[in-house]
Amino acid sequence: MQKRTVLFTAALLAGLLTPLLVQAQSPKEYSDIRALGTSPQWLTTKVYIEGAPDVDVKDKYPGVVGISMWDPERNRYEFFYTDTGQSKYEHGGGGYFMVTGDRKTHILVPDKGPYRSIVRRLEALNNREFTYSREVPRDMVATNENVRIYVVHAPYKGPIKTTPTQ
Template sequence: MQKNTITSTGLLLAALLFPLGSFAQQAPATADVRDLASSPRWLTTKVYIEGAPQTDVKANYPGVVGISTWDPERNRYEFFYADTGESKYNNGGGGYFFVTGDNKTHILIPDIGPTKTVIRKLETLNRSEFTYSREVPRDMAANNPLVRIYVVHTPYTGTVNTTPAITPH
């Protein structure tokens, strides 16, 4: 019950701090949260800064790069390192997620870790691509100016095994 109260409070704060009308672009009307389940795992294939989609800057943003799993039926997610398959759960890499009813905003609420809520703009969501954007300090360095990064994922078909820290109930 306490988890539901914390989750509800986080979502309310997110809605107040980031009103949906403040985003300039809209996610396509065909986006469907169930498309996250079309692949058991998604791989970050590109990260770019707004205005420079031709330049991949994944190396500058390792915290957003990896393999991810999404369970729309339970609203649960978990992130993994792409090279080892090790879970990022203990550092905020797992918890609850929500996509707003208008399919414009993707909200993460980690179970544990230093970050309480992450709000991301849903750019593309279909069976072959999942892309979100969000503002972060350039190169994820605390005192740098904010930039909008776009994080592109495609279904993962590689051989790295991932072992979830989150167990389905």
């Protein structure tokens, strides 16, 4: 019940804070959330810092790298390690997700783990690419200044098969 309250509050705030201009734009600019269901698995292919799209820094942000599964019908997600296919569910790597009405914000509400919700800016979403950005401490070191990272995913066609926990 508490997660639903958090999810509802986040959606309400996002809707109230969205400028009317954005809501009046043509829908052709927006991502289609159903595109998450066009591949059973998505793989993180690149992570870069704002202003440096040619420099891949996946090794400095291992917490955002992996294979992910998205179920748009149930609004459920789960993350997996790329080397073993093991689920990250027990450590906050699974739960509910939503996309705001303007289709520019992607919100995760983990079932478990240290975070109540994670708000990400949706940069691209189609059947070939899923990219989001968010602010995190540089190199994921809590005392460092925040930077905006971009996390790029593509449909995964490799040998690791994942199975959702929930």
